Structure formats: structure tokens, C-alpha cells
């Protein structure tokens with residue numbers, strides 16, 4: 001069951017200009033349901049570009065992207081890419097980007113309401129997710145009242161609230177100390193294992209990468225098995 005398929009994906013910034021940067025030169029990747037894959041890539045190698053294309057936030061200049069078997073048009077101004085992103089993609093960044101004025105629970109409830117889920121169901125799902133990551137007692141707290149690791153666990157809950165097919169994370173433990181990283185990683189594992197999602201997690205932490213199902217490395221614009 002392939003959740004995400006990238007085939008020959010290319011990306012060039014400033015194409016045709018003297019300062020052109022060929023970042024992706026034919027990236028192939030398949031993520032299957034339930035799979036947790038580590039993306040290891042040095043700074044500047046195109047990791048964010050790749051995650052943004054896989055997350056339907058940016059378009060490729062060549063190659064194909066398919067989500068849940070459905071081909072995603074790589075054209076700007078196409079409503080379809082945005083619709084697929086809202087339905088199928090969850091994204092987590094190095095910084096949590098939670099809404100500061102809202103509680104942890106509300107941060108997980110709001111995207112569900114925007115997706116047409118009833119308030120009662122959204123509250124129930126938020127409570128269930130918070131319990132899964134060990135934060136059942138933190139639902140009423142605003143982000144500023146939570147530790148860094150707690151904020152990231154809430155960010156993961158929010159990202160999976162609408163049951164996306166694909167979870168993407170860009171160095172989600174990059175700001176955390178090793179013990180806290182471990183805790184956040186355990187929470188991530190729990191969320192992915194308990195769902196049919198596929199996850200691609202960019203990390204510099206080789207210990208965490210080694211605990212995922214497999215590692216892919218971005219080298220000279222292509223993905224190689226790590």
C-alpha cells in the first residue's frame with residue numbers, strides 16, 4: 001500500500017539564470033503505510049526542498065508525485081494540490097508553530113473543525129491523541145506553559161489529527177536535548193504505529209534514525225539507501 005511515491009523528482013531554483021541551483025536531480029522514493037523512514041541529509045543538500053515537494057507545499061520542475069496512488073499536478077495555482085495537502089499531509093517543523101492563544105487541546109481541535117468534524121468528535125480525538133503521547137494532563141495548557149518536548153508532542157498530535165496518509169517532519173527534535181528527543185521520538189512512533197500513516201522524518205540524530213524502519217540519504221540531488 002504505497003502512500004507516497006516520488007519518481008524522478010527534479011527541482012531547480014533560478015532556472016535558466018546564471019545563479020541556477022539544481023537541488024534535486026531525480027529523486028525516487030516510495031513510502032508504504034505504517035512505514036517510518038529517516039531522511040538524513042547535510043545542511044544545504046535540499047532536504048527542506050524535498051520535504052516541501054513531498055508535502056505538496058512546493059512544486060517539482062520534473063518527475064511525478066503521487067499521494068495514495070493519486071497523481072498530484074505540479075502546477076501552481078491548481079486547487080487540487082492544496083486540497084490533497086489538506087486531506088493527506090501532516091507536517092511538523094523544528095519549531096512547533098502552535099497557536100499561542102489556544103490551549104493544547106484547542107490546537108488539536110481547530111484543524112479538525114476546519115475539516116468538518118463535529119466539536120464533540122474533535123474533542124474526543126484530541127483527548128485520545130494527548131493520552132497516546134502521555135500528555136493527558138496538559139490539554140488545558142497554552143504552548144508557553146509547556147516544555148519544548150511537550151510542545152513538539154502536541155505539534156505531532158495536531159499534525160495527525162485529521163488522519164493524514166503521510167506525516168512529514170523537518171528535524172522535529174533539532175531543538176531538544178537528547179532525553180527529550182527520545183521522549184518525542186517515542187511519541188512519534190506510537191502515533192505512526194497506531195495508524196496506517198507513512199512517515200518521513202528528517203533528522204541529524206543518527207541514533208533516532210537507526211531506530212526507524214529504514215534510512216534514506218540525500219546525496220548530490222538523489223536519494224540513496226542509508
Ligand code: ADP
Pocket residue numbers: 013014021023041042043044045046047048049050
Ligand atoms: P536543506 O534543507 O538541506 O538545508 P534546502 O532545500 O533549504 O536545503 O536548500 C537546498 C539548496 O537550494 C541550497 O543551496 C539553498 O540555498 C537553495 N535554495 C533553497 N530555496 C531556494 C530559493 N527559494 N531560491 C533559490 N535557492 C534556494
Ligand code: ADP
Pocket residue numbers: 141144145146147148149150
Ligand atoms: P523542561 O523544558 O526541562 O521539560 P520546564 O521547566 O519547561 O522543563 O517544564 C517542566 C514542567 O512544568 C513541564 O511539565 C511543563 O508543562 C510545566 N510548566 C512549565 N512552565 C509552566 C507554566 N508557565 N505553567 C504551567 N506549567 C508549566
